[in-house]
Amino acid sequence: MNKRDMGLGFIVVILWGFNFIAIKLGLANMPALLLAAVRFVVVCLPAIFFLPRPPVAWRWLIALGLTLNVGQFAFLFMGVKLGMPVGLSSLILQSQAFFTLVIASLMIGERWRWNQVIGLIISAIGMVIVGSQQGSSMTLVGFWLTLAAAASWGTGTVIMRRATQDVPPFSMLSLVVWAGAVAILPLALLSLWIEGIAAWQAAWDAVNWVTIVCVIYLAYFATLGGYGLWGRLLAHYPAAVVSPLALLVPIIGMSSAALLLGETFSLWQMMGALLVMAGLVINVLGGRLKKSVKEGQA
Secondary structure (H helix, E strand, C coil): CCHHHHHHHHHHHHHHHHHHHHHHHHCCCCCHHHHHHHHHHHHHCCHHHCCCCCCCCHHHHHHHHHHHHHHHHHHHHHHHHCCCCHHHHHHHHHHHHHHHHHHHHHHCCCCCCHHHHHHHHHHHHHHHHHHCCCCCCCCHHHHHHHHHHHHHHHHHHHHHHHHCCCCCCCCHHHHHHHHHHHHHHHHHHHHHHHCCHHHHHHHHHHCCHHHHHHHHHHHHHHHHHHHHHHHHHHHHCCHHHHHHHHHHHHHHHHHHHHHHHCCCCCHHHHHHHHHHHHHHHHHHHHHHHHHHHHHHHC
């Protein structure tokens, strides 16, 4: 990867890392499900009028919208609203890589490699440690909702692999926008059912410039900008080259939460976080490290 594209990769990491700060601030004056719905309204309008529908079947597009967008962000936003620190949520959300492995093995018969098994075990131990530390800084319901968000993301990733098989090349941005459009109505109905019209009115009355900036950031920077640049990198480089950059997202998320929001982490939470990160690194890089060692010994 050349220096310019490496720089673009770091921009994506920063956009996604600070995404969690925007979520936390946006939820201060807006219900979780309503914020998720508004996010995708802003993502889709007016972009959907300029981007053609991606060449995937409607059933796959709907499935992607319900998993990647409705499931992931409904659970994540509610988890943060109900007491999950955004720094830790940026880390736990990356467990989607392991949910992807499990679901891919069940749905499409993918085989596991040694580094994926070891990485899963280490990260699982780390998540158990983090999850056991509920209290004033983290609620158990917030932790489980964030883990459910990761499971939804992993499911959506497998569906995306299946949906994009044997289709001509297309813009990742168009998929983001059209799958986002699928999510608007379900999120709005869920918000109306769970949060109620009174919460909508209260959010309207409480809206301020911070809320507006957060929605703009979530829609244009984290979603359209982040996924647009990420798709561009994936179009030019193998996933094995691009995906390790995502390991930096929790680092940005946790450090920015500590600096800007004053979030603190207990010793056990930090130990658990280090184990989760170690597992992710082994999962992503373990196979290549073993190959490099063998080549060096040859």
